[in-house]
Amino acid sequence: MVLVYSDYSRARIGHFFGLSGWQLAVVALSLMPVFVSVNAAAWVPAAGFALAWAVVVVVTVTPVRGRSATNWAATSVSFAVGALAGWTRFRSRAAVGAAAELHMPDLPGVLAGVEIHDGPPQGPAGTRVAVVQNHTTRTWAVTASVVHPGIGMSEADERARFGTGLSELLDLASRTELVDEILLLVRTVPEDGAERDQWLTRHRSPVGPTVARVVNDELQAALTGGSVRTEAFLTLVVPESRLGKAAKEAGGGVEGRARVLYSLMGECDAQLRGAVGMTGVEWLTSPQLAAACRTGFAPGDRAGIIDALTAHTTDPAVNADVPWAMAGPSGADPAARHYSHDAWNSISATIKLPVKGAAMGALAPILTPTEPGERRSVLVAFPIISASAADRQSASSEWAADMGEGLRTKAKVKPRTRAVDEAAKVRGLDRKLARGSSLTRPYAVATVTVPKTVRAAEFGRRLDASVRRAGFAPLRLDLSQDVAFAASTIPLGVSLTRTGDA
Known part of the structure; x- marks a missing residue:
C-alpha cells in the first residue's frame, strides 16, 4: 500500500480573485488614468492608458518560471552588475x-559569513561538536550525520510510523521555541572504492591464486563504477534572536550558546533514534564537518581523505584533517544556469509539490544517478513557523478564502474546483493548529554535480526528467545556482528561507 500525502495548501491565498493585496493595489491604481481619460471624453489617451494598463497587469500578475517579470528584471540586473564587477x-x-590561518573558513558566496566554533567537551570521549555561526543571517547551527535503513522494504504501517515520527520531530522543535528550521540533506555519491581498497590491502594474501585475484579485480572495477553511496545530514538552525536570551542563562558567549544547542541536540537525538527510525546519529566535529564540506565541493577528493584517515590509524604523525581554509573550492564562478566550482559543474532545481499529493519515498528517482561519476543531492527544508505567526497566517488565509468565496458569489462567478479545494484545506488548517500541531512551510532543492569534462546542460535535463518521473514538477533556479548549490549540498545550515541567504 502506498501512502500519499496531500494535506498541504498554498502559503498565501489571494484575497480578491486570486490576487494579493499589493497586486490588487497596482492593478487598481494603474487603471485610474483610464477612468479619468474616459470621464473627460479623451478617447485617444484613454486607449493609450488602457494599453499601458494591460501591460502592467501582465507584468504584475503573470508569473514567469515562478517569479514575476519585475523580479526577473531586478535579479538579472543585479546578477549582470555583480558579474561585470x-x-x-x-x-x-x-x-x-x-x-595564513588554516582554521578560518574560506568559502564562496553565501557561505562567506560562516564561522566554525568548537563546542565544549561532552560525553566520555570529550567530543567537541562543531557549532556553525552564520554572521550574515545571524543564525547558529549544528549538523549530524544520520543513517536510516530506508523505507523501500517497509510495510504501510511502518511507513506511516516513520511519517508520524517526522511530524512529531517538527512538533518537538516547535515546542522548544528555539529551533527555527530543520534541514535534511541527502547526497548520492559515486562509489570510489576507497574502503574496499584499504580492506584488500590488509587482507589480500600475496600467495593467493592469480585467477581469483584477476576475477576480483575485474568485479571491483565493474561494480565500483556502477555503485553509489548515500550520505545523509540533519542540521538544526537556531536564530540569534531566540538563542541569545537562553545563552545568557547558560553562561553567555559562544560556550553558553553551544550548551543550549547541546540540549536541543539531546532532545532531537532521542526522537531521531526512536520514532523517526534512525539507526545512527553522530553530531559532527569540526574536522568531520570540514571533510563533509570539502567532499561537497569536490566529490573526487573523498578517496584521498579516506586514505589519510586509514594511514593516521597506524601513524599518528599523518595529518588526516581537512583545514577549514581548504574546505572550500579553489575557485568558483556562478553562471546564469549552472554553478562552476573547481573541476565540477552543478545545476539545481526546486521541486514543486503536485496537487494530487506526493507518495512517501517518491524522491528516490531524483537521487538516482544516470551515469558513473554523477552525483545527486537533495535538500528537504522544514522552516518552522512560530505558534503566533502560524495563528495569524491561518486566520488571514481563512479570511482570504471567505472573502474570495463571497466575491465570487456576488459576481455570480462559478468557483473552480481548485479554489474550492484550497479553501477547504485552509479551513482544516485552523483545526489542526488548535489541536497543537505545528505549522511548517517545507520545500526541496535538488542538485546534480558532474565533472567539467561532460556537458552539464545534458545532466540538468536528466535531473528535470527524474523530478518529473518522481511525480513532481522541476523549476530551475536560474540566476541563483550558487545559493541553491550551497543549500542543497553543503551541510552548514544555509537554506533558501532567509533573505540573507538569497
Whole structure:
C-alpha cells in the first residue's frame, strides 16, 4: 500500500480573485488614468492608458518560471552588475598562497559569513561538536550525520510510523521555541572504492591464486563504477534572536550558546533514534564537518581523505584533517544556469509539490544517478513557523478564502474546483493548529554535480526528467545556482528561507 500525502495548501491565498493585496493595489491604481481619460471624453489617451494598463497587469500578475517579470528584471540586473564587477568570482586564499590561518573558513558566496566554533567537551570521549555561526543571517547551527535503513522494504504501517515520527520531530522543535528550521540533506555519491581498497590491502594474501585475484579485480572495477553511496545530514538552525536570551542563562558567549544547542541536540537525538527510525546519529566535529564540506565541493577528493584517515590509524604523525581554509573550492564562478566550482559543474532545481499529493519515498528517482561519476543531492527544508505567526497566517488565509468565496458569489462567478479545494484545506488548517500541531512551510532543492569534462546542460535535463518521473514538477533556479548549490549540498545550515541567504 502506498501512502500519499496531500494535506498541504498554498502559503498565501489571494484575497480578491486570486490576487494579493499589493497586486490588487497596482492593478487598481494603474487603471485610474483610464477612468479619468474616459470621464473627460479623451478617447485617444484613454486607449493609450488602457494599453499601458494591460501591460502592467501582465507584468504584475503573470508569473514567469515562478517569479514575476519585475523580479526577473531586478535579479538579472543585479546578477549582470555583480558579474561585470567581478564580485561573484571567487578565488580561495590558499589558491593564491595567502592562507595564513588554516582554521578560518574560506568559502564562496553565501557561505562567506560562516564561522566554525568548537563546542565544549561532552560525553566520555570529550567530543567537541562543531557549532556553525552564520554572521550574515545571524543564525547558529549544528549538523549530524544520520543513517536510516530506508523505507523501500517497509510495510504501510511502518511507513506511516516513520511519517508520524517526522511530524512529531517538527512538533518537538516547535515546542522548544528555539529551533527555527530543520534541514535534511541527502547526497548520492559515486562509489570510489576507497574502503574496499584499504580492506584488500590488509587482507589480500600475496600467495593467493592469480585467477581469483584477476576475477576480483575485474568485479571491483565493474561494480565500483556502477555503485553509489548515500550520505545523509540533519542540521538544526537556531536564530540569534531566540538563542541569545537562553545563552545568557547558560553562561553567555559562544560556550553558553553551544550548551543550549547541546540540549536541543539531546532532545532531537532521542526522537531521531526512536520514532523517526534512525539507526545512527553522530553530531559532527569540526574536522568531520570540514571533510563533509570539502567532499561537497569536490566529490573526487573523498578517496584521498579516506586514505589519510586509514594511514593516521597506524601513524599518528599523518595529518588526516581537512583545514577549514581548504574546505572550500579553489575557485568558483556562478553562471546564469549552472554553478562552476573547481573541476565540477552543478545545476539545481526546486521541486514543486503536485496537487494530487506526493507518495512517501517518491524522491528516490531524483537521487538516482544516470551515469558513473554523477552525483545527486537533495535538500528537504522544514522552516518552522512560530505558534503566533502560524495563528495569524491561518486566520488571514481563512479570511482570504471567505472573502474570495463571497466575491465570487456576488459576481455570480462559478468557483473552480481548485479554489474550492484550497479553501477547504485552509479551513482544516485552523483545526489542526488548535489541536497543537505545528505549522511548517517545507520545500526541496535538488542538485546534480558532474565533472567539467561532460556537458552539464545534458545532466540538468536528466535531473528535470527524474523530478518529473518522481511525480513532481522541476523549476530551475536560474540566476541563483550558487545559493541553491550551497543549500542543497553543503551541510552548514544555509537554506533558501532567509533573505540573507538569497
